[in-house]
Structures are given as C-alpha cells and as structure tokens.
Amino acid sequence: MGDNFILRGDICWSTGPDTMETVRNGWIVCEEGKCAGVFTRLPEQYKGLPVTDTGGQLIVPGLTDLHLHAPQYTFRGMGTDLELLDWLENHTFPEEERYEDMSYASKAYDIFAQDLKNSPTTRACVFATVHREATEYLMEALEQTGLCTYVGKVNMDRNAPKALCEGGAAASAKETRRWLEDIRGRFSHTRPILTPRFVPACSDELMGELAKIREEWNLPVQSHLSENQSEVEWVKELMPEAEFYGDAYDRFGLFGGAGPAIMAHCVWSDDREMGRMKDRGVHIAHCPQSNMNLSSGIAPVKKYLSSGLRLGLGSDMAGGYHLSIFRAMLEAVQVSKLRWRLVDQDLAPLTLKEAFYIGTKGGGSFFGKVGSFEKGYAFDAVVMDDRGIRTARDLSVKARVERMICMSEQCTMTAKYAEGRRIC
C-alpha cells in the first residue's frame, strides 16, 4: 500500500458508460492505496497531506489491458498481411517456441515489462507461453514494475508445433500445478490466471484437467472466443456437441460462473453465446486493433454494452501493435462507426465517453473496485501532460480528455500510480 498523498490537476473519470465527471484544478486524495475522493475544495481533514500540484495536467484512472500476449511483443508490426490461423502458424508459434530458451525469454520479457510499465496501463491480464520457467521470469519482471497483473502460463496440447504441445494433457496439467506451487506466495501484485490458449489447441482431456486445477486453486480463467469465422467453424468440427463456441469452455466450468473469466474478442458471438456470457458474468476483452490487423471483423460492442455485459479493452499484443489502451479507446469508436455504416445501421456507434468507460472502469472491474476515482476505488492514476497537442483554442477539461484519447501518442505521461504506489 502506498503512502497518503494528494494530487492536484484537471481530473476526469467515469462512473458509468454515460457519465464522465471532470473537475478543473481539483484535488484527488490517496489514502492507504485507495481513492478517498475528488474535491473542488480540499476538505479540512486532508490538509496535512503532501500535495503534488501537476500544474493543470490531466489526471485520469489507470487503464486496464484485459488481453495481451507478452511473448509476441518481439514481433509486433510484422507479418501484417496474414489472417489469424496463418499468422499463428507462420509467426506466433515459431516465436513462442523460442521462450524455451531463457536467455532469449529474459531479454524479451525485460523489454516487454519495461515498455508496459511506461505505458498508461496499470492493470493487465497477460498470456505468457507454455514454458513454466519463462512464465515465472515474466512474473518476476512484472512484479518489479509495480503494475497489478494476472499472468497465465499457456496450456496447449494439440494443433500446434510439437514443441508447444507440452507432451499431452497430463504433462501440461502437471507443469501447470508445478508453476502454481512455484509461485505460491512469491508476489504481492502479480497473480496467476488459468490460460487454455483456445479450444482448437486444447483437447477435452486437457480441459478436464484444467477444470480440476481451477477448482483446486480457485483461479480466474482467460482465453479466446469467436475471434475469426474460420476459427468458429473449426471449433464446431472439433467439438460438435457444444451448442456454440463458448459452450466448449462452459462445459468444463471455464466460462465464468464459478469464478471470473475473460474471453478475448467475441467478434462473432451469436445471441446464445452472448446470453451465456451475461449469465456467467464473463468479461469480454474487446481488441479493436487486432480485429482489424488480422481481418477478423468488428465486435458488436455497443450491443454488449447496452445489454449489460462486462466489457474491457485489450491491446491483444501482437495481434495489435500498440500497448496504449488510449489508442484502443479511439479504435473501438472508429471500428464501431464502420460497423454502423457498413454492417448494421441499427447498432449505433460507441461514443468516446463509452470507450473511456470501457478502458477504465469496465476493464478495471475484473480486478475489483478499479478504474474510477469514486471513493474506495484503488488509487490507480495516470498524469498526462497534453501540452504537446498544441492549439490556438482554449479548451474545457472534457475537450482536452477527448483530444488526449484521440492523440495520446502526442501526450507525455508524467506520473503513474497503481494502488497508490508510484510506478513512473
């Protein structure tokens, strides 16, 4: 837990999809790692706390990246002309095999952890590879950044190069248990998450093993769902008895309900799958850039949002090439506009306000009371200097936040806190 302190600046946060609050030159108080509130005048009781005045910089909640692959960071922005299944075969799997080699893995994960630390993200749910040792190294590296993360050793036992298939379901389960034993009690803000890669790479036997591990260890789950049409068809062939793709996880208790679950993409989920996700409280990780880069399509995010499903944003590194969830907010809006124009004129585009909500409080909710500045929320905050976006106009705080989301790469992050800890 961090110290007690106060930041002063132009503060903005969401309380719900349609409710964005702003306070110009306000005070935000951190007490024992939690937000004690945002104030236009500082209450008497806090007057003894140290104050950092940002000089009118923007202060917003830390961002949550609900879905990304740490080992793929090495080849972001390469193989850009392929679709999902070809891209997996030609780029992803050969690269992930390299994480058997700890000298490569440590070099790659050090860069990844450092860059994630320097991004506006404070919370992330991360895929590693099947390799236990490299996964533990990644967790060490992330722990040192001060970020709050879930990290998963990946499980796979089919439809991938032999080196990634872990010698079958039993061996995969055994190695996963060993990983969980190894890291027990070792980290204070880096937690394990069960990570079956996706149905095509996990046999029923492996899923059955993972179901047991989930129960024994009371773990959350992360996986992929209905990203690409060929993948959806493939799952139908692989598990014809499943009612829909998500049901193939649900049959093993790996689809929320008993414990939290994140399903990445959900581009092609039908109404049954959507209904089941709602029933089970599944978090959807919407990854708009990846869904463009891999020609997957455009998820009906506005529908998920208005139906009350749980939603966050994901960079899906390296399906996406950018760690910034500000950029994902803009892209979520942009692709929703194309979907509205080209696919379904009954489904209105996302607003920027909604995208800001999804990237902060929406995704943050996977971690509990995270992603807002309401009283009692974790003190996750980023301080952004937006003076690089020069203009001849005078702007409201709200307009400045809108511009920061649209042109985040032109802003400088000058400070970042997670649970009150200063990270950058």
Added chain:
Amino acid sequence: MGDNFILRGDICWSTGPDTMETVRNGWIVCEEGKCAGVFTRLPEQYKGLPVTDTGGQLIVPGLTDLHLHAPQYTFRGMGTDLELLDWLENHTFPEEERYEDMSYASKAYDIFAQDLKNSPTTRACVFATVHREATEYLMEALEQTGLCTYVGKVNMDRNAPKALCEGGAAASAKETRRWLEDIRGRFSHTRPILTPRFVPACSDELMGELAKIREEWNLPVQSHLSENQSEVEWVKELMPEAEFYGDAYDRFGLFGGAGPAIMAHCVWSDDREMGRMKDRGVHIAHCPQSNMNLSSGIAPVKKYLSSGLRLGLGSDMAGGYHLSIFRAMLEAVQVSKLRWRLVDQDLAPLTLKEAFYIGTKGGGSFFGKVGSFEKGYAFDAVVMDDRGIRTARDLSVKARVERMICMSEQCTMTAKYAEGRRIC
C-alpha cells in the same frame, strides 16, 4: 536547390505498388536537389561529396499528404461523435469563420505550419478557408518551413453560414483573382491550387467562374468527392443533370483532363465515376482515418490501384486527427481488411507494401517525379530512428520499415529534406 551531399543508412523506397527496394548500409546521393541514385558501394564520381552517416537509421522518401485542411488543425480530435454534414455545421464552419480574424489565424497557422514541418510529410495539398488574407499568411508560414505545398483559398457561395459564402459567386471569383495576383511570384515552393469546397457549397455560377480562372491561370484543382452517402444524395438533388457526383465538376473542366486535379475520399464512387477519374487522370486522395472518424465508409482502394487510377494518401485534418502519413498507411491497410471481411470478399486487402507506395510515390506523382529514390526524382527524404521500437530480435531492413509504418509514433525523425533542402 540544395547542395550536393550523400546520406548513408538503411534505405527503402518503392518503384511500383509491388516493388519495394531496400539497401542496408547504402549511400544515397543528392545532386542539385535530385536523387542521383542509391548505391551499395559509392561510385568514384561522388567520392568528394560530404557524407552524413546516419548510423543505420532508416531513410525513406518524404511522404505526401494529398488532402488536409489547415484551419481545422485547431479542433482535431473534437466533435468525434458526429457524421460529415453535422460535423461541418457544428464544428467546421464555426471554426473556419474565425479565420477572418488575422490575430487568431496567424496564431493557428503558425502552430499548424510548425507541426507539419515536424511531421514526415514533405509535400502537401492544403485547404485554407475562404479568407484571402489568412490564406496568404498560411502560404507565407508554409514557405518558411521549406516544405513543397499547394495551398488553396477555398471557394463557397451556398449552404454554409453567410460569413463563409463570400457574398456570392462574382465576389468569390473576384477575391480569388485578387489572391492569385497578390501571391504571384512571391514563393518558391508554395503554389496556389483552385479549391471549390465541394458541390453542395458551390453554385453553378461559381463553378463557371472558377472554370474561367482555372484556364486563365492554368491551375490545378482540389476538392471533395463521394465521401458520404447523404452528401452524394444531396449532390443528386442539387444538380440532377449530372451523371454522377464527379460529373458535376467535370462539366466545368474542374475534374482533371485539362489540368491536374485531386479528389478527396471517393468512398462511394461508382464504376462510371471511377472510369471518368481514370480518363481524366484525377488523383484520388484516400483518407482512411477521416472516413472512419466521420462514419463515411471504406473506399475500394485496392480496386482503384489495380485499375490503374492515381492514388495518394491524405490525413484530411481534421476529419483525421493525425498528420502522419505513416499512420495513414497503416490505417489504409487496416480498413481495407475490414472491407474485405465485411463488405466484399472479392476485393483483397491492401498490403503494407502497397500502402507505402501510395503514401510516397503514389501521392508524390501529383508533384512530378517525387516520392521515390529512382534517379532523377526530387530529393525528398526522411531519416527515421527506429530504435524506440525495442525488440529482442534481429531484423531485416524490410521488417524494420514494416514496423516503422505500424508504430511510427515510436520512431524519431532525425532529419528531413525536400528538394535537397534540409527542413528538420
């Protein structure tokens, strides 16, 4: 014309849509503002010239922005939830009215010119506003940057606030002539371009006047075409005798043929319009980000390219929010993938190589032999330090260029030249 000199580094350029050349640790020679060639070993005849060794940085042709609005730079990233016609009414027109005030215009245009100078663009075709004085100021500011630009005083006489309608067609034409007289001979690399805003804002009478001015002054033309479906319908109502939108320009000789023309967007052009553009040698300015932001749609760029139409990229500031044409390259690829997946599976996505061609040699061709490093091309070059995109891997020059396009905001431009002049 610049001096004679040599740059050394990792060099990449297009010679055609499918032909990207790379030379690692090569030499590129500038002679009298033109490229004398790229060499793996320096020919004897150039051995006396001064050499700048970039230490393995990437050297690529300067980028061309075929379509952007300088006055809109002030409100980029605002009003993000509107479509074209509402956005024009609520944001664009009120903002453009302010350029009557020279103290505001000079402040705004100074920022714009400075930021364009610091972008990877060396060539741009720029809309100003209807205001003569502010347009001349903008031309002065751009001239000082060293960039090569076409700048247009906008013409409008209907369907806009009174203050922007110039007091009718005759007054608009008179002011345009006065502008052309005023700037005659004043600039060495800042040229005028005739700029009817778009058909809805220009009466037949005004178009007729502009046709005369075009002939008298032998000017190129820039305008908008088939951006948004409501706009296309509106043009049908306004000029029912036109065979299609573009024909409304062509009837006045403002659609290529007699002189060069740029038409921005062409999202909804039908086969007839496409055929006419090909016949007339019209340059299409493809503006993928703007077409997302304003929910316009996705232009069939691959079809234009394979049909031999002339194509460049545009930022369409402030329909788009980013000046970088590297970013436009990535977005052109991304939206073409969505179009392929969601609209027309017979039209393959653009490759990154094609997008690089369009953003360099494609758009550059509007300026003549520009946008490549073939012998005799203008020496327009940007030097990019890509070490900010850290990775554990060793990469080819081609892979590094691919990554630079995908993550250009993580690279640093360390030098820029236009016609051999050092700009940055």
